[in-house]
Amino acid sequence: MRRRALLVVLLTGGCALPAAALPSFAEVKAAHPTSETRFLDRHGELLQRQRTDPTVRQGAWVALPEVSPALRGALVYSEDRRFYEHSGVDWQAVAAAAWGNLWNTRTRGASTLTMQLAGLLDSDLKAGANGRRWTQKAGQAVWAQWLETRWRKDQILEAYLNRVPFRGEIVGVDALARSLFAKAPHGLNADEAAITAALVRAPNAAPERVAARACEVQQAMARAQGAKADCLSVRLLAGSVLRDRRWAASEGDAPHAARRALAEWRQQAGTRAVPAQVRTTLWAPLQREAQTLLQRQLRSLLGRRVEDGAVVVLDNTSGEVLAWVGSSGLLSQAAEVDGVTALRQPGSTLKPFLYAQALAEKRLSAASLIEDAPTHIPTAGGLYIPQNYDRHFRGWVSVRTALASSLNIPAVRTLAMVSPEDFAVQLLRLGLPLRESGDYYGLGLALGSPEVSLLSLANAYRTLANQGRHAPVAPLLAGPRLAVRSEAVLDPGAAFIVGDILSDANARAATFGTDSLLATRVWTAVKTGTSKDMRDNWAVGWSQRYTVGVWVGNASGAPMGDVSGTTGAAPVWAGLMRWLHERQPSRAPTPPAGVVAQAVRFGQQLEPARREWFIAGTEQPLFALGTDSDSGAPALRPRILSPATGTILAIDPDIPPAHQRLTLRAEAGHVRWRIDGQPLGKGQEVAWMPWPGKHQIELLNARGEVLDRVRIEVRGAGVRPTTATPRRPPARNPVAGTS
CATH class of the missing domain: 3.40.710.10 (DD-peptidase/beta-lactamase superfamily)
Incomplete structure (x- = not known):
């Protein structure tokens, strides 16, 4: 078995693979799968990450310069120390592995980063439950040599970091950094980098084993630099992060808007598929400012039993949504409820x-x-x-x-x-x-x-x-629209x-x-x-x-x-x-056609004189109650203040009739009253003795024109007047009836 493996490795040096069968770096990057949708603002700035694939955690493609130097160094040192020297297959490591197999001694292994990348890019080279077959290993070697002739070393390392599986459902450095360490890949320090490198070798190992492997990586790198490594911090960190998944399903400044935009995208595309990226009409600086102002205001109301809020900003001309804050976030016990649409x-x-x-x-x-x-x-x-x-x-x-x-x-x-x-x-x-x-x-x-x-x-x-x-x-959704x-x-x-x-x-x-x-x-x-x-x-x-x-x-x-x-x-x-409007003016609108301005004043000094806007045909210079003594201008049309139309009165037979009179009130005093077509009296207030039935009360001016009318109903026992004209009780000390 060992001889066959060695023979295969030696033979692969002369193998060749058609170039058309293998992808370019640009093609691999463009086809990079992701378990999330990235929502961008109108200018391309990232606003929100929303997980849309429940089977895997795989973030966006991360360029090599955006990965911390500590992680790049730890990974290369742990997995392929001669990465920058070999051409895809490390023949020195192959020989050492073969010698180790022959004498049953432990070695680092012969699989290079390039060979591992080949296994990640071609599903036929994926290891089974019992590892890779000898034909798969041969294929890896052929792939690796081909990749090294067409890809740069930095491209190989970048693709590897984005495609390597880590722990459980986590694939790629972006998902790992955000899941385990709650930070972007460029922020990983030496301890976090050592743990990440250890997970490549044993993704699902127990935390103690991962910590031990990370310690080995740190110590080996320290010895190479003539220094010593303290493994206490890396052991403590590994024990905590491997038990704590920190990557939320949704992360960013616009979770509710992201859900709305995704629904719109699916409706527009006519599919339940998940896009890798969606550009919205939102404006990221405004979105963050709205969120900050809302949360600051709610914190200032602490103790007043209020915890939720929402903000929306629209462009008046286009109707585009520039900000959509659906909740107060961590301040709310119902952060998933969208206050913009509730x-x-x-x-x-x-x-x-x-x-x-x-x-x-x-x-x-x-x-x-x-x-x-x-x-x-x-x-x-x-x-x-x-x-x-x-x-x-x-x-x-x-x-x-x-x-x-x-x-x-x-x-x-x-x-x-x-x-x-x-x-x-x-x-x-x-x-x-x-x-x-x-x-x-x-x-x-x-x-x-x-x-x-x-x-x-x-x-x-x-x-x-x-x-x-x-x-x-x-x-x-941003972009051209009808x-x-x-x-x-x-x-x-x-x-x-x-x-x-x-x-x-x-x-x-x-x-x-x-x-x-x-x-x-x-x-x-x-x-x-x-x-x-x-x-x-x-x-x-x-x-x-x-x-x-x-x-x-x-x-x-x-x-x-x-x-x-x-x-x-x-x-x-x-x-x-x-x-x-810190730097943008806002001017009053121009009055449209059909609007006129006129100076007005108010009788009885109700309000100060001013210049007022009117719809043409409704303008007048004076507004007063009764007749304004200064100008003799006509009064506003008086109305009946009491009773209101629809009032129902009940007469109580145990109360003397004189104490059940109803007072009729008008806005002005120069008026006349009429009940059921019969005159009742004059003045701003008139008392009336009610009797059962439905009645119409009218208010008239001096010329007999009806200014206002109400309809009421009187119920209960009563004495009907013997004449056609309603009785006019004394106006002194009138008492309203019971309603």
């Missing part, structure tokens, strides 16, 4: 679209007055009693103040004008995926009762940035006016103060929002070029502790806008 209640962030619709329908202008006062609105489920976030009421305010200061009651009144169903249709056109109809959500739709994703909400705000033109978010036509879903004038309001620091001062984080040094428009019980808070807004959306909350849906949009999400939003 459905959450958006709170007040829907208000800009509501006011845009009311402006477009010419129901309101930015200077129109809406009352911010306690109100009870009857609904099918009972009375709806909206509240402002700070529990304060500001009386009559303009639409500009109501939206910029995020007042809830004016928003609910506006939705009553627009109707929940029509508003829901508008939200669907903006790409917000409502699960139910507008009537299902009711007036709560104004305050963000449905659930939407951060991605769809940010893209809806991008529609405002593009003056009402909507287009879907572009795929995460042009997507945008659709006009909002009046451009209304979108412009809403953007102007959301950029107005003075208009938001009533709620946020004059030094709010929302006031950036460049032009931006922004809206915050907080959902019920502080379960979600948001900051979404845009500049001339970018739309930024931030969500902060808990993936579990648990409420936070006193964290609002301004204290939770807004600092991250403001930090990103500062970073994006």
Whole structure:
């Protein structure tokens, strides 16, 4: 047996192999298999590694200069000391091995690095359970000599390091360095290099044996240099790393975006195959900045029961995603949940679209007055009693103040004008995926009762940035794509006016103060929002070029502790806008056609005079309650404040009728009242004795024109008046009925 092996080795020196049967170095490198997909940013910078082959751990190809000199030296010294001297077959080692076999003495072995590489490149040369057959060894020798004539030594060593199996499922130096030592191959030190070299000889040996072999390598190298090696550190290190696998299945700065991009790639390719590399539209510096700002903000909220967040940044023109941070990473107990696509209640962030619709329908202008006062609105489920976030009421305010200061009651009144169903249709056109109809959500739709994703909400705000033109978010995959036509879903004038309001620091001062984080040094428009019980808070807004959306909350849906949009999400939003526009200006948009500016003032000193934007046809110089004494301008059309339409009253037969009068209230005093077509009285307040039945209450001006009407129902026992004209009880000390 020993003679036959020696004869084979001697014969192989004269063997030749057709060059066409063997690959070039470039072909081997290009066909390098990997168990992961590398996700790159728009400029080719690595963002994320995602394991996609569960059967093996094999990283990307590593160039030889990117491998630490310590590992290169240890490997060559351990496996093939004459690597740079022989031409593929180390005949000196062959002779020593043959002599050792003859006398049953131990030698290093005759297999060179080049021969081992040949066995890694050709599956026919792969060793079986009982080792390689003599024909395989001969083939290795032939391959090795051929490789040495066509490949450089550095190419052979580089290919070997990338294809050699190490421990278990680990193949190649990249996977080994990241799995065992949690670092890149260029960072391996002398101890780590010795352990790596030891694993080549005995990949699955016990840690004690690997440590002993690594110690031998270190001592041999030290003796060659006239030094001594201390093996204690390498023994301790081997015992720990060989029991601890540190290479996570996903590693990098964009795990959630990587999963999304991989799904898009598979859909586009029509296959479940795994690509080695995917280039995305993300911008790596921005992605890392968004991640850093989010984690820093959540750490500052320590103790307030908040651990999750998400960020998305869109390019206004192309719709490309520039940053996608799906979670707070290690700060979260649900880091796998993607906060960019998860459905959450958006709170007040829907208000800009509501006011845009009311402006477009010419129901309101930015200077129109809406009352911010306690109100009870009857609904099918009972009375709806909206509240402002700070529990304060500001009386009559303009639409500009109501939206910029995020007042809830004016928003609910506006939705009553627009109707929940029509508003829901508008939200669907903006790409917000409502699960139910507008009537299902009711007036709560104004305050963000449905659930939407951060991605769809940010893209809806991008529609405002593009003056009402909507287009879907572009795929995460970079590269050429078909042009997507945008659709006009909002009046451009209304979108412009809403953007102007959301950029107005003075208009938001009533709620946020004059030094709010929302006031950036460049032009931006922004809206915050907080959902019920502080379960979600948001900051979404845009500049001339970018739309930024931030969500902060808990993936579990648990409420936070006193964290609002301004204290939770807004600092991250403001930090990103500062970073994006550190050297890039952002200018206010140009007003579109059909928008006019006019100086306005307000009666009763409700708000300071200013210059305001209007959709053409809605402009007027004065907004007042009643008749403004200074100019004699007409008043706003008065409304009925109480009772609300749909109110149901119950008459109690045990209470004297005089104590069950209902007080009717209007916004202004120069009005007349009519019930069921019959006159009742004049003035801002009138008392009425109710009787059973359904009634229509109307408010009229001096010319008899109907200004407003409500319908109510009275139930229970009562005495009908004997005349056709309703009784007019004394107006003094009126008492409201029981509802």
